Amino acid sequence: QHKRTWWKEALIYQIYPSSFYDSNGDGLGDIPGIISKLDYLKELGVDAIWLNPHYSSPQCDMGYDISDYRDIYPPYGTLDDCFKFIEECHKRDIKVLFDLVINHCSDEHKWFKESRSSLDNPKRNWFMWRKPKGFTDDGKPIPPNNWRAAFGGSVWEWDEGTQEYYLHLFAVGQPDFNWEEEEVRKALYEEAITFWLERGVDGFRIDTCNIYSKNLDFPDAPVLDPSATYQRSDTLWTNGPRLMEFLKEMNKETFSKYDAVAIGEWPNTPDITKVLEVVSAEAKVVDMVFQFDHVCMDFGKVYRFWPREWKLSEFKGYIDQYQKVVDKTDGWQTTYLENHDQARSVSRYCSDAPEYRVNSGKLLCIFLMSMTGSTFVYQGQEIGTINLPMSIGREEYLDCETTGFWKDMDDYYPNDEEAHEKGRRGAQLNARDHGRFPVQWDSSRNGGFTTAEKPWMIANPAYTEINVAAQIDDPNSVLSFYKKMIKFRKEKKDLMIYGSFRLLDLENDQTMIYIKEHGDSQAVIVLNFTKEQVAFKLPAELKGEAKLAISNYKNSSLETLEAYEGRVYLVNA
Numbered sequence: 273q274h275k276r277t278w279w280k281e282a283l284i285y286q287i288y289p290s291s292f293y294d295s296n297g298d299g300l301g302d303i304p305g306i307i308s309k310l311d312y313l314k315e316l317g318v319d320a321i322w323l324n325p326h327y328s329s330p331q332c333d334m335g336y337d338i339s340d341y342r343d344i345y346p347p348y349g350t351l352d353d354c355f356k357f358i359e360e361c362h363k364r365d366i367k368v369l370f371d372l373v374i375n376h377c378s379d380e381h382k383w384f385k386e387s388r389s390s391l392d393n394p395k396r397n398w399f400m401w402r403k404p405k406g407f408t409d410d411g412k413p414i415p416p417n418n419w420r421a422a423f424g425g426s427v428w429e430w431d432e433g434t435q436e437y438y439l440h441l442f443a444v445g446q447p448d449f450n451w452e453e454e455e456v457r458k459a460l461y462e463e464a465i466t467f468w469l470e471r472g473v474d475g476f477r478i479d480t481c482n483i484y485s486k487n488l489d490f491p492d493a494p495v496l497d498p499s500a501t502y503q504r505s506d507t508l509w510t511n512g513p514r515l516m517e518f519l520k521e522m523n524k525e526t527f528s529k530y531d532a533v534a535i536g537e538w539p540n541t542p543d544i545t546k547v548l549e550v551v552s553a554e555a556k557v558v559d560m561v562f563q564f565d566h567v568c569m570d571f572g573k574v575y576r577f578w579p580r581e582w583k584l585s586e587f588k589g590y591i592d593q594y595q596k597v598v599d600k601t602d603g604w605q606t607t608y609l610e611n612h613d614q615a616r617s618v619s620r621y622c623s624d625a626p627e628y629r630v631n632s633g634k635l636l637c638i639f640l641m642s643m644t645g646s647t648f649v650y651q652g653q654e655i656g657t658i659n660l661p662m663s664i665g666r667e668e669y670l671d672c673e674t675t676g677f678w679k680d681m682d683d684y685y686p687n688d689e690e691a692h693e694k695g696r697r698g699a700q701l702n703a704r705d706h707g708r709f710p711v712q713w714d715s716s717r718n719g720g721f722t723t724a725e726k727p728w729m730i731a732n733p734a735y736t737e738i739n740v741a742a743q744i745d746d747p748n749s750v751l752s753f754y755k756k757m758i759k760f761r762k763e764k765k766d767l768m769i770y771g772s773f774r775l776l777d778l779e780n781d782q783t784m785i786y787i788k789e790h791g792d793s794q795a796v797i798v799l800n801f802t803k804e805q806v807a808f809k810l811p812a813e814l815k816g817e818a819k820l821a822i823s824n825y826k827n828s829s830l831e832t833l834e835a836y837e838g839r840v841y842l843v844n845a
């Protein structure tokens with residue numbers, strides 16, 4: 273059913289260039305810094321690297337605002353450094369995936385500058401320009417609809433020069449392309465994709481893959497927050513009418529010609545049949561997608577930072593759905609718990625208290641490495657790093673999503689201390705900043721990330737205890753556990769990577785127990801997501817004797833699971 277390919281079996285490691293390793297002491301990570309750590313990654317068991325945007329950019333959204341697709345952000349290095357990075361990865365048999373950001377570019381990209389220069393510029397239609405809905409009594413333009421941008425304010429930015437609005441679903445500095453124009457699509461395929469495939473890149477992680485096709489009516493969003501001028505609207509921009517057509521065309525014109533892998537970001541699509549249309553091998557849209565339900569379940573329905581309680585059963589329900597994609601069809605799936613847009617998984621799904629965090633990190637590692645599909649690990653996850661502490665000040669949060677949200681709160685709730693407190697708390701739990709601080713290499717100043725006095729963003733003070741140097745030779749560390757599990761996953765790939773998945777305890781809010789199966793062999797995975805001891809019994813219907821293969825505790829009792837204990841039993845394997 274599933275043709276075996278490198279990307280299905282690959283352990284894909286995500287690198288955020290600004291925070292991985294600083295080789296020249298300017299406080300910002302860089303490409304030579306990444307190259308210097310490739311042996312570390314090889315040793316960990318990494319097969320492919322997904323590199324977050326490293327292109328020329330004014331950095332209003334950490335490189336997701338690209339001003340030249342064919343060049344490098346100078347503080348990260350030169351084009352030659354980048355080619356050397358590709359070469360050094362390939363030398364070690366590590367594949368290279370770049371980030372593909374083509375829903376929007378930077379407002380400093382030459383295409384946008386041309387487009388905004390006049391109403392009759394040949395590139396005017398390359399972006400989404402619209403007339404105002406009208407004017408207020410005192411002559412101010414009214415935007416075409418009430419959509420709130422992902423980073424706050426309206427999605428429409430007024431252009432004085434040409435007296436029209438342009439659309440930016442994200443930051444003001446990230447104008448959306450007009451994908452309706454064939455010329456735009458062709459230019460993007462050429463400059464953003466083929467250019468890099470010609471230079472040896474093995475595939476792409478495709479940013480905001482399901483929002484290229486817009487609903488051109490731009491209907492108003494329902495009012496979720498009566499105090500706000502602009503309303504949450506992301507479900508209105510996803511999965512638009514021409515999306516499949518665009519993606520199939522892109523695949524045909526680019527990836528398929530180079531046998532490159534395409535991994536799409538795919539939020540707002542809980543309906544698994546919709547996901548199947550995209551990842552089915554036959555459909556030739558993309559190879560796999562990142563679904564979002566399990567990383568959004570604690571976000572508020574109105575704002576990300578108005579948090580919600582979540583339950584393990586909810587999490588398991590999503591995972592169960594995702595796993596069905598691979599089980600029942602020719603489609604492929606991804607598993608991830610962290611990336612640069614998310615808080616740290618130990619803090620979020622388990623516990624980062626000093627007495628629990630090591631076992632929490634290992635438990636989540638067992639979970640990840642036993643999921644069918646391709647597995648992603650984000651930098652720092654392999655050492656079980658945790659969120660920034662609750663005590664850090666508001667000024668340390670640099671991400672435009674966090675600061676944009678706070679600005680909206682200041683505008684909409686100027687005197688409401690409770691609303692502000694709720695928002696602050698939400699950011700402490702879930703700001704993207706937690707996914708962006710420097711990697712903790714050792715216990716020296718700033719975690720050994722840079723020789724500069726100050727890194728570009730605050731280092732997590734936890735570096736004194738949680739760091740690579742302290743873990744690398746310790747057989748009981750989270751890092752050693754990752755190495756072991758990554759190896760185990762590959763050795764048992766029929767079960768772990770390709771095996772079928774059956775969840776046994778959907779309703780249980782303490783444990784997650786599932787069986788992986790391939791032919792006669794089985795693996796039983798048992799995870800206790802709580803601080804409590806939990807009674808436990810091996811499932812009765814196994815095909816033979818279950819032997820304990822992996823555990824994050826030295827001594828496991830048959831009837832009880834300890835706090836955050838995780839185990840893998842093998843049957844006939």
Ligand code: TEU
Pocket residue numbers: 333336373422442479480537539576612613673704
């Ligand atoms: O993210 C798009 C996305 O769907 C969201 O998860 C987004 O990160 C936001 O936090 C919603 O709450 C991608 C990138 O991963 C992100 O870093 C970029 O900021 C964004 O696209 C724009 O390019």
